[in-house]
Amino acid sequence: MTSDITRLSASELAAAIADGTVSSVEATRAHLDRIAEVDGDLNAFLHVSADEALTTAAGVDSRRASGEELGPLAGVPIAVKDVVVTQGLPTTAGSKILEGWVPPYDATLVERIKAAGLPILGKTNMDEFAMGSSTEHSAYGNTKNPWDLERIPGGSGGGSAAAVAGLEAPLAIGTDTGGSIRQPGAVTGTVGVKPTYGGVSRYGLIAMASSLDQAGPVTRTVLDAALLHELIGGHDPRDSTSIAEPIPALVAAARQGATGDLRGLRVGVVKELSGEGYQEGVSARFTESLDALRALGAEIVEVSCPHFVYALDAYYLIMPAEASSNLAKFDGMRFGLRVEPAEGPVTAERVMAATRGAGFGDEVKRRVILGTYALSAGYYDAYYGSAQKVRTLIQRDFAAAFAQADVLVSPTAPTTAFKFGEKLDDPLAMYLNDVATIPANLAGVPGMSVPNGLSDGLPVGFQILAPAKADDRMYRVGAALEAALEKTWGGPLLAQAPELKTTELTR
């Protein structure tokens, strides 16, 4: 039985907690109950921290009772992707090599969440070390899509997206290296935001590709994403890539957008990110969304980004190269798994190789080997260096396109959620899922996926890209589109999701 509390958006729940209609303990308990009911099927959570969450919730309730002024999301529970380190809570990044690891410190964004009084419900499932587009590469089993349990929830942040879509958490944290917040958002009917690179601290994120990784919100509404983004964003002296200036006023932008006036705004349709290769229903919803934006006063123009066709290739040179370097620390010496070689001398080097051979899954091995090859003697300039040149060309494409349009738009992913196993044997087909999201990571610009309807009963996402540090612009457009579409649907898209059967959690 779904409680009314778990159907509320985070901002609605925050308002109910603020005016005393619902306590944070009640809200947290309602979501923990929902997790207990449905997560046996969904497998969105790798670890549920019920006691810690309820303790935080009780603390917030008593602080509120004593008249303390609290932040806008105080008391609203949240789920955190398991690639973000949490002091005292197990953190595995979806990998066997970190099974049972309990970090001794918090990521900066977790510190901010805790300081703002959000109870952490637990850690969400993901592709191992965030490598994948379907959450089929988790060492702890697939996460299911709440819209259809036979289908993928997207990846690598499938757990966070499924938790939010499955009403297990009103808010979640994801990370996006090539689309891992936006693509799961699209296929689960949730809002996913990749902030400007450097807009949210990466301190305490287990890095895959440092020049591409960015943490951000997964939510049910654009306003909720803005509230969470403002909470976790802003400068962090512990991250050398953190932008040393305030983030724009995102909540105000979302509220302004929701009024539905986009007059004077130029929306650029990226020619290379639509049309051929996109599922018919995805293209149809995209066209309808453009019509909705036009009706709000926006001017639609077509822009061309000719080098985007090279983005996937450049990404698959840069990402494994950086991953092979970042994952070198998993060596069985100071933390995590240690495996001794089956035969021969037990030396440090042989223990490292045995540990990594046993502890890493197929996709991680594939990417680390690819990256090691690309960085090995004689190949560095030709491989990594050439890919970095494409990055320059893509940045130039964005600059030229943003000279013609305020925001750029495309479908978030070429298709709706596919069935488990459908693309597992074909890494290239899997990689194509990220074709529309990857350019933003290479250039560092912000991107958002907003639900824009269904195709054959499955959610479709609409991607909005803005210039670096102009995240507020995409919140304005996203909120305007959301408000217009919800008017035609008569409520949020998630209300159309099928009821999940409730099976008591046995794990």
Place this chain on the structure above:
Amino acid sequence: MSTISRDEVARVAGLARIDLRSDEVDRLAGELDVIVESIARVSQVATADVPATSHPIPLTNVFRDDVPQQPLPQQDVLAAAPAQEDGRFLVPQILGEE
């Protein structure tokens, strides 16, 4: 036909310190061709006149004042170690392997 040989995969796996089973070496030899194809396409536009960009935003070194701070307690650091002894990480033999 794979352009990257099994021997090459085995050599790279050694560099990456990952023990691979024989069937994994076979599979990866085929899949590494992806990178060769990618570089062929990227090379069409990555010409000498295009500068490389290593990072989405310009980076400068960040320094903090050299002030002593309280580090993590030693036991917290060692708590996750696969093995420890006398307040230190206990690791397999490092020297004298050759």
